[in-house]
Amino acid sequence: MNQSHRTVFRWWWAWADEAEERWLEDMARQGWHLDQIVFPCVYRFRAGEPRHDVYRLDFVAGGDRRAEYFQLFRDAGWQHLGQEGGWQYFRKTVRPGEAAEIYTDNASKVTKYQRLVRVLVIFIPILMFNLLITQRHGGWPGPWIQGVQAGVLALLAFALVRIGLRIRELKKS
Amino acid sequence: MPDPNLDKHLPLSESTFYILLSLGEPRHGYGVMQRVAELSEGTVAVGPGTLYGAFCTLEKQGFIRNVREEDRRKYYELTEAGRELLAAQLRRVEIMARRGRDRLPG
Numbered sequence: 158m159n160q161s162h163r164t165v166f167r168w169w170w171a172w173a174d175e176a177e178e179r180w181l182e183d184m185a186r187q188g189w190h191l192d193q194i195v196f197p198c199v200y201r202f203r204a205g206e207p208r209h210d211v212y213r214l215d216f217v218a219g220g221d222r223r224a225e226y227f228q229l230f231r232d233a234g235w236q237h238l239g240q241e242g243g244w245q246y247f248r249k250t251v252r253p254g255e256a257a258e259i260y261t262d263n264a265s266k267v268t269k270y271q272r273l274v275r276v277l278v279i280f281i282p283i284l285m286f287n288l289l290i291t292q293r294h295g296g297w298p299g300p301w302i303q304g305v306q307a308g309v310l311a312l313l314a315f316a317l318v319r320i321g322l323r324i325r326e327l328k329k330s
Numbered sequence: 331m332p333d334p335n336l337d338k339h340l341p342l343s344e345s346t347f348y349i350l351l352s353l354g355e356p357r358h359g360y361g362v363m364q365r366v367a368e369l370s371e372g373t374v375a376v377g378p379g380t381l382y383g384a385f386c387t388l389e390k391q392g393f394i395r396n397v398r399e400e401d402r403r404k405y406y407e408l409t410e411a412g413r414e415l416l417a418a419q420l421r422r423v424e425i426m427a428r429r430g431r432d433r434l435p436g
Contacts, residue, residue, distance in 0.1 A: 228402040232360035233378040259379035
């Protein structure tokens with residue numbers, strides 16, 4: 158069957174963003190090129206010739222210097238494909254074997270994860286406050302909602318630990 | 331008299347050294363990337379993520395300043411503090427180079 162487009166759902170973890178880049182690059186080598194990020198974790202691919210593209214994800218949330226940021230990436234040959242939850246998706250077409258990086262040293266790569274941590278920690282007091290409120294009011298579906306909230310909080314804490322470990326690993330090497 | 335406050339910024343990473351060095355005259359981001367490759371004879375490449383972060387940090391620290399903006403491209407230039415920082419780094423590198431040459435046979 159000849160398809161021109163394909164939509165794929167793929168869950169990924171923020172501390173494993175490099176695995177996500179590899180996956181997008183593998184898709185491009187098979188002739189599936191990222192066209193659109195429909196929702197977080199939902200990608201739309203377009204069929205085409207297999208290419209040795211480099212995919213990179215950056216994390217930038219807000220800021221008044223966006224125009225300068227995107228212009229700089231554009232000038233350096235990176236195509237901005239979309240963003241989802243602060244994650245910026247970039248692609249660059251290179252010759253086979255040619256390297257291309259958006260972060261050329263570990264010190265600056267660390268700042269990407271530090272920005273992510275700064276955004277994630279904001280959610281901790283919000284989630285804890287919510288948990289407290291639902292606990293006060295009790296009744297159905299209180300326990301169920303509390304369970305979900307506690308789960309999200311635990312996941313967030315786990316994510317922060319994993320990202321912290323990633324930062325430490327980068328600082329060491 | 332060298333400013334002792336500069337010491338906490340030293341030694342500069344290779345990227346930071348060449349980014350500062352390329353800003354002796356006003357340049358925008360991509361201009362800096364090209365100039366760094368040229369000045370370092372291809373030994374140092376600076377990606378846009380790294381450079382964007384460096385611009386933000388160096389501007390905040392007062393070592394570079396934004397001089398103008400054209401078509402969404404900001405042009406930066408070295409400040410006096412930036413020049414002093416480069417000179418301080420250069421003194422360190424010169425000692426390394428001199429000692430290295432003295433002690434390495436051949």
